[in-house]
Amino acid sequence: MTDFDTAFDPAYGNAVPLGETIQRVTACNPSPFTFHGTNSYVVGDDRSFVVDPGPDDPAHLDALLVAIDGRPVDAILLTHTHRDHTGLVDRLRDITGAPLLGGGPHRPMRPLLAGEASRIEAAGDASLVFDRTLADDETLVLGGTPVTVIATPGHCANHLAFAVGEDGTVLSGDHVMAWSTTIVAPPDGAMRDYMNSLDRLLARDDSRYLPGHGGAVERPKAFVRALIGHRRMRENAILTRLRAGDRTIPTIVAAIYRGTDPKLHGAAGLSVLAHLEDLAERGLVSADGPPTLGTRFAPA
Numbered sequence: 307m308t309d310f311d312t313a314f315d316p317a318y319g320n321a322v323p324l325g326e327t328i329q330r331v332t333a334c335n336p337s338p339f340t341f342h343g344t345n346s347y348v349v350g351d352d353r354s355f356v357v358d359p360g361p362d363d364p365a366h367l368d369a370l371l372v373a374i375d376g377r378p379v380d381a382i383l384l385t386h387t388h389r390d391h392t393g394l395v396d397r398l399r400d401i402t403g404a405p406l407l408g409g410g411p412h413r414p415m416r417p418l419l420a421g422e423a424s425r426i427e428a429a430g431d432a433s434l435v436f437d438r439t440l441a442d443d444e445t446l447v448l449g450g451t452p453v454t455v456i457a458t459p460g461h462c463a464n465h466l467a468f469a470v471g472e473d474g475t476v477l478s479g480d481h482v483m484a485w486s487t488t489i490v491a492p493p494d495g496a497m498r499d500y501m502n503s504l505d506r507l508l509a510r511d512d513s514r515y516l517p518g519h520g521g522a523v524e525r526p527k528a529f530v531r532a533l534i535g536h537r538r539m540r541e542n543a544i545l546t547r548l549r550a551g552d553r554t555i556p557t558i559v560a561a562i563y564r565g566t567d568p569k570l571h572g573a574a575g576l577s578v579l580a581h582l583e584d585l586a587e588r589g590l591v592s593a594d595g596p597p598t599l600g601t602r603f604a605p606a
Contacts, residue, residue, distance in 0.1 A: 350449020
């Protein structure tokens with residue numbers, strides 16, 4: 307069972323120190339999907355870099371600039387290109403002159419089906435122009451701090467995590483968060499890639515994750531194991547519903563998300579779709595067409 311930690315003070319407008327060289331600044335954009343808001347991180351000593359500038363909010367920009375405190379900014383890093391993480395990129399780049407580095411332009415995990423273009427456009431910021439696309443396992447020195455790139459696709463195609471410093475800290479973006487499971491919503495996300503990325507983190511020996519929303523994950527290995535177990539249980543629940551005769555995503559969601567706020571059933575349906583896409587690719591589920599929210603499914 308996954309023990310989620312929802313005890314988090316966003317301390318809006320303030321930089322919260324998380325060690326000698328890392329500060330967290332949380333934007334005031336709370337929602338069912340962002341928790342209390344999007345976390346930005348300012349890292350460094352005499353020099354600095356910024357990870358995920360956050361939404362286009364003047365108050366959040368002011369708080370970031372206070373945290374930067376006039377230091378040179380070596381780079382702006384993005385864990386991924388969802389709009390709640392990218393809104394301030396251009397304004398911060400104009401002020402600091404820092405280059406934008408990340409996993410490249412926003413893109414779907416697979417070719418789009420009819421009607422899916424609007425969903426990918428709504429989720430991702432396709433307007434960004436990167437100064438450089440980072441490579442998996444690449445190591446940089448920014449703000450006087452070593453930074454290693456960890457490709458973690460799944461939540462979206464260009465998602466990256468960043469190992470910073472030498473104490474086992476990983477900025478995990480939206481891939482692993484202490485307060486909730488991550489949304490994996492096709493075509494923006496893909497369950498197989500997400501699970502593979504969890505396996506990759508599990509193979510590492512990190513000491514804590516600092517995520518894109520909420521507080522720190524202090525026991526990463528145990529937490530990632532629990533996340534993997536949670537997804538496997540959800541997969542088994544979906545297969546059980548199919549064997550019981552359910553054929554559509556709404557009926558599956560109604561059965562296995564009984565305790566979930568109905569306002570979140572749309573997101574739950576996309577998560578079920580992600581599992582069904584993966585199950586179909588593995589030959590465990592059949593479908594009457596390409597997997598979509600309206601497709602009928604059955605056990606293979």
